[in-house]
Amino acid sequence: MAELTTTKLNAESHLLLDQPLLRLPYELSRRTFKNAQRYIEHANKELPPLLTSALQSASKTSSPAPTLESLDTLISKLTSTKRKLEALRSEEQKLNASTAARIAHLDALFSVPSLVDVKYDEWSRTRLVRLLVDYLLREGYAGAAEKLAQERGVEELVDVDAFVACHRIERSLRVQRSTGLALAWCKEHAQGLRRLGSMLEFQLRLQQYIELVRMGHEGGGGREGMEGVENGDEGDGGVEVDMRDGGGGFGGVNEKLVEARAHAKKYLSASGDFDLMNRVGGLLAFRPWDEVEPYKSLYSPDRWTHLAALFLSTHHTLYSLPSRPLLHIALSAGLSALKTPSCHSAYASSSGNASSTTTTVCPICSTELNELARNVPYAHHTKSIVENDPVVLPNGRVYGRERLGVYNELVGETEGWVRDPVGGRGERWKLKEVRKVFIM
Amino acid sequence: MDDLREQVELLESKANLSTSIQDIQKAIDLLTTARAKIAADPHTAPITLAKLQSPFKQALKQANDDLKPVYSSLGKYGKALDKKFKDKPLPTAENDALSSHPQLINRAIAMHLLREGQFSVASTFIDEASRNPPHPEPTASTPNPYLNESWEKDLATGTFNSQELQLQFAEMYHILHELRQNRNLGPAIAWARQRSDTLEARGSNLEFELCRLQFVCLYAGRDDDDIMDESAGGPLRAWAYARSEFGPFQGRYAREVQQLMGAMAYWENIMDSPYRRYFYNGSAWEDVAASFTREFCSLLGLSADSPLYIAATAGAIALPTLLKLQNIMKEKRTEWTTQNELPVEIPLPPAYHFHSIFVCPVSKEQSTDQNPPMMMPCGHVIAQESLEKLSKGARFKCPYCPTESHPHEAKKVFL
Numbered sequence: 001m002a003e004l005t006t007t008k009l010n011a012e013s014h015l016l017l018d019q020p021l022l023r024l025p026y027e028l029s030r031r032t033f034k035n036a037q038r039y040i041e042h043a044n045k046e047l048p049p050l051l052t053s054a055l056q057s058a059s060k061t062s063s064p065a066p067t068l069e070s071l072d073t074l075i076s077k078l079t080s081t082k083r084k085l086e087a088l089r090s091e092e093q094k095l096n097a098s099t100a101a102r103i104a105h106l107d108a109l110f111s112v113p114s115l116v117d118v119k120y121d122e123w124s125r126t127r128l129v130r131l132l133v134d135y136l137l138r139e140g141y142a143g144a145a146e147k148l149a150q151e152r153g154v155e156e157l158v159d160v161d162a163f164v165a166c167h168r169i170e171r172s173l174r175v176q177r178s179t180g181l182a183l184a185w186c187k188e189h190a191q192g193l194r195r196l197g198s199m200l201e202f203q204l205r206l207q208q209y210i211e212l213v214r215m216g217h218e219g220g221g222g223r224e225g226m227e228g229v230e231n232g233d234e235g236d237g238g239v240e241v242d243m244r245d246g247g248g249g250f251g252g253v254n255e256k257l258v259e260a261r262a263h264a265k266k267y268l269s270a271s272g273d274f275d276l277m278n279r280v281g282g283l284l285a286f287r288p289w290d291e292v293e294p295y296k297s298l299y300s301p302d303r304w305t306h307l308a309a310l311f312l313s314t315h316h317t318l319y320s321l322p323s324r325p326l327l328h329i330a331l332s333a334g335l336s337a338l339k340t341p342s343c344h345s346a347y348a349s350s351s352g353n354a355s356s357t358t359t360t361v362c363p364i365c366s367t368e369l370n371e372l373a374r375n376v377p378y379a380h381h382t383k384s385i386v387e388n389d390p391v392v393l394p395n396g397r398v399y400g401r402e403r404l405g406v407y408n409e410l411v412g413e414t415e416g417w418v419r420d421p422v423g424g425r426g427e428r429w430k431l432k433e434v435r436k437v438f439i440m
Numbered sequence: 441m442d443d444l445r446e447q448v449e450l451l452e453s454k455a456n457l458s459t460s461i462q463d464i465q466k467a468i469d470l471l472t473t474a475r476a477k478i479a480a481d482p483h484t485a486p487i488t489l490a491k492l493q494s495p496f497k498q499a500l501k502q503a504n505d506d507l508k509p510v511y512s513s514l515g516k517y518g519k520a521l522d523k524k525f526k527d528k529p530l531p532t533a534e535n536d537a538l539s540s541h542p543q544l545i546n547r548a549i550a551m552h553l554l555r556e557g558q559f560s561v562a563s564t565f566i567d568e569a570s571r572n573p574p575h576p577e578p579t580a581s582t583p584n585p586y587l588n589e590s591w592e593k594d595l596a597t598g599t600f601n602s603q604e605l606q607l608q609f610a611e612m613y614h615i616l617h618e619l620r621q622n623r624n625l626g627p628a629i630a631w632a633r634q635r636s637d638t639l640e641a642r643g644s645n646l647e648f649e650l651c652r653l654q655f656v657c658l659y660a661g662r663d664d665d666d667i668m669d670e671s672a673g674g675p676l677r678a679w680a681y682a683r684s685e686f687g688p689f690q691g692r693y694a695r696e697v698q699q700l701m702g703a704m705a706y707w708e709n710i711m712d713s714p715y716r717r718y719f720y721n722g723s724a725w726e727d728v729a730a731s732f733t734r735e736f737c738s739l740l741g742l743s744a745d746s747p748l749y750i751a752a753t754a755g756a757i758a759l760p761t762l763l764k765l766q767n768i769m770k771e772k773r774t775e776w777t778t779q780n781e782l783p784v785e786i787p788l789p790p791a792y793h794f795h796s797i798f799v800c801p802v803s804k805e806q807s808t809d810q811n812p813p814m815m816m817p818c819g820h821v822i823a824q825e826s827l828e829k830l831s832k833g834a835r836f837k838c839p840y841c842p843t844e845s846h847p848h849e850a851k852k853v854f855l
Contacts (some may be wrong), residue, residue: 006787006789007789007790009761012595013700013760014757015525016528016754016756016759016760016762016763017759018844019525019528020697021527022444022445022521022525023521026517026518026521029451029514030518033457033510033514035509035512036457036460036507037507037511038504040460040464040500040504040507041504041764043464043500043503044500044501044503046598047496047500048493048496048500051489051496052493055486055490055493058485058486058489061484062482062483063482064478064479064482064485065491067478067482067485068479069479070626071471071474071475072475074471075468075471075475077466078464078467078471081464081469082461082464082465082468085457085460085464088457089456089457089458090630092456092457092769093452093456096448096452096456097452098450099448100445100449100452103441103445103448104445106441107441107445110441111796113809115757115789116789116791122563124752124753124756125749127756128748128749128752128753129755130753132549132552134699135545135549136549136565139542139546139569139572139574140568140572141564141565141568141569141572142568143564143565143567143568144562144564144565144568144569147560147561147564148553148558148561148565150560151558151560166563182522194676212813225701242489263734272789281853284615327545327752328538328539329755329759330546330751330752330755330756330759331538331748331751331752331755331760332538332543332755332756333754333755333756333762333818334750334751334753334754334756334758335751335753335755336758336782336786337754337757337758337786337788338750338751338754338783338788338792338794339625339753339809340794340795340797340806341807341809342795342796342855343795345808345809345810346809347854348854349795349796349854349855350854350855351794351795351796351855352794352795355642356642356643357642357643357644357645357735358643359692359794360734360743360744361737361738361741361744361794362743362752363743363745363749363751363794364692364752364794365743365794366741366742366743366747367551367740367741367742368547368548368551368552368746368747369747369748371541371544372538372544372548374540374543377546377780377781377782378780378781378782378806379781379785379786380781380782380783380784380785380786380806381785381797381799381806382785382798382804383797383799384796384797384798384801385793385796386796386797386855387796392815392819392853396852396853396854397853397854398796398816398853398854398855406643408643408645410643410645411640411641411643411692412691412692412693416639417609421643423849432592435819436819437819437821437853438796438818438819438820438821438840439813439821440801440840
């Protein structure tokens with residue numbers, strides 16, 4: 001049979017919730033490194049040939065001006081590389097410092113002797129702040145998250161910047177309906193995304209295509225090109241599209257539609273999903289206001305919401321962040337572990353209630369969590385847990401004899417009489433009416 | 441943790457980008473020197489440039505090579521991280537029962553922030569949350585989140601929009617601040633006096649404790665400006681205070697009041713008197729503050745410690761057990777059948793048991809509203825269903841003692 005209670009703290013297994021704490025800065029460090037590597041590689045590839053050509057032209061002419069000019073170009077290029085690297089270095093420093101702080105924070109748990117130690121209490125409070133900040137950031141409440149982290153001095157332990165950046169992109173998709181930021185993000189994380197086999201970039205490109213087609217159908221009203229769409233070469237369509245005129249009001253081939261076809265050729269044709277390609281092609285024939293599936297759903301603005309969600313899940317997977325807030329995970333487990341059948345009972349419990357000083361209010365019964373806990377299962381127990389020396393009052397309420405005595409002393413009940421701690425000054429009984437009860 | 445720390449220290453001290461930056465700087469220096477030379481003497485241009493080629497290339501290559509230790513250190517750190525969390529998978533959405541009630545979670549968080557006294561964080565949060573209401577997501581137990589169900593909305597927005605709770609906690613923090621920082625009992629006593637009846641019914645002696653502390657303060661003359669070495673000013677003031685304020689306490693606290701009065705006789709050498717404990721109790725203020733917080737929250741129907749804190753902590757303690765359970769269920773491909781009850785017992789420290797638990801000794805089931813504990817005339821308690829099964833409506837013997845009784849004689853008890 002399982003132990004009823006434990007005060008033992010197994011720090012190692014206690015870190016279940018804390019993996020993201022170290023994972024995220026690690027992934028960010030790796031990204032910083034990759035960027036540095038890119039800059040240096042770029043300099044290695046680009047600059048020596050420039051110097052060689054400077055040498056060649058210097059030997060041909062006697063005027064120093066072009067030589068000096070090309071040297072200046074080299075210097076300014078290299079200086080800008082250095083500036084970029086220095087920015088990365090300061091980011092690296094920040095990440096290392098915060099990683100060190102996090103390791104120290106987790107390490108502190110290993111020196112806590114038990115779950116009932118004051119130190120555990122402190123540690124757990126810091127953890128709660130971490131979980132709360134994580135939750136707030138995920139929900140996009142960055143202001144409150146930042147303030148809370150500041151007030152509690154845990155800035156090193158939370159990732160405000162990373163989440164703020166993530167939500168800027170998410171919002172750009174969901175609210176502004178623009179793919180620019182998200183595509184830039186995809187470019188920066190191309191390697192990781194390939195490893196994941198992520199469809200995010202493809203979906204973004206598809207959306208760009210849909211928007212081009214939509215603009216085309218809406219009569220070329222929008223002359224402003226979509227940001228983020230590189231000007232694809234206006235070659236012949238590689239995607240075989242049957243351009244049968246759906247009875248539309250556009251004469252000839254619309255400029256936007258041509259652009260859309262080029263876009264599709266450049267970005268979408270490599271997918272190998274012919275079914276999808278057919279639908280993509282069909283989109284050229286069906287207008288946004290034609291109520292025909294599957295085109296209707298491709299045109300649907302819901303796709304933006306879907307893209308935003310896809311971006312979030314891709315982002316979280318890439319950075320090893322769990323898909324749901326950690327607070328949810330901790331709370332779900334905690335609510336179940338603490339919940340008893342009494343917490344949502346129609347009858348007032350004799351213990352853990354608000355009606356007398358001799359007991360503390362149960363957290364699940366407290367307003368904050370009561371409704372939340374309604375749908376979670378209650379904890380399993382194999383043994384009764386009751387106060388020492390239980391007695392029963394004539395109204396059926398069971399109390400520990402000691403607590404009943406303490407309460408009656410506190411309310412100044414006359415000797416030989418008892419009152420029920422629940423219900424305050426209600427009924428009183430003679431002490432001899434209180435019976436012993438046997439709970440096994 | 442140690443090897444993780446070592447790796448990070450290594451990353452910070454040695455394996456970082458600064459060496460590469462130095463290499464780049466060297467290349468820049470090479471270029472600037474060459475440029476100065478050519479500017480001074482244009483004829484040297486070809487030879488200077490020719491001489492520059494290979495050192496420049498070298499410097500850039502060095503910058504690239506110096507990245508290698510960073511790369512390998514990062515790799516090692518990553519491996520250490522993998523090893524550390526090898527058997528600790530990221531928590532999955534399966535354990536999440538709450539995403540379908542984001543409003544309730546937001547409310548719980550707002551209340552938590554308020555009760556912790558973080559009013560400005562709370563107001564920022566409430567503001568942000570009402571501008572961007574959360575979206576419920578389906579969970580295993582609630583596949584169709586019901587944001588539109590009115591009770592949840594009302595419940596959530598009810599607290600969000602009302603300033604009442606905030607005002608109440610602001611009052612609580614004001615009183616606590618006066619108590620702890622300014623040693624001023626006035627606001628606390630006023631608060632307790634307003635709720636005198638309720639507090640008394642709860643069996644709380646907060647009001648008396650506060651007044652007693654006031655008496656002690658006056659007696660010791662702590663907050664007085666003039667020195668009173670030889671005069672009995674303090675005790676006299678305390679006496680006057682007792683006469684005006686202690687009247688209502690005569691009934692419940694007669695003994696304590698008598699003791700306080702007895703202390704009057706020792707005003708010259710209270711340190712050596714038996715009453716010392718009243719007057720030199722270092723933790724008196726903290727005790728009073730704690731019991732004030734407790735009463736204050738209880739009167740609002742809230743627990744004294746933040747439920748969010750207790751639940752999150754209990755959750756962290758429970759997670760390893762739940763994870764183990766999940767793994768076993770996956771392995772054996774079983775589902776757990778009792779939806780209402782967790783299938784395993786989760787060991788928690790005793791402080792996390794708030795309600796009494798009754799597990800029927802016959803059926804081993806926990807009692808519920810539908811299956812309450814019943815006490816037989818002999819004083820033994822079993823669950824109602826067990827009682828019905830054992831008795832089949834006729835007289836039966838208690839399973840734990842020789843007493844026989846009729847099921848009608850059994851009485852429902854409340855734990």
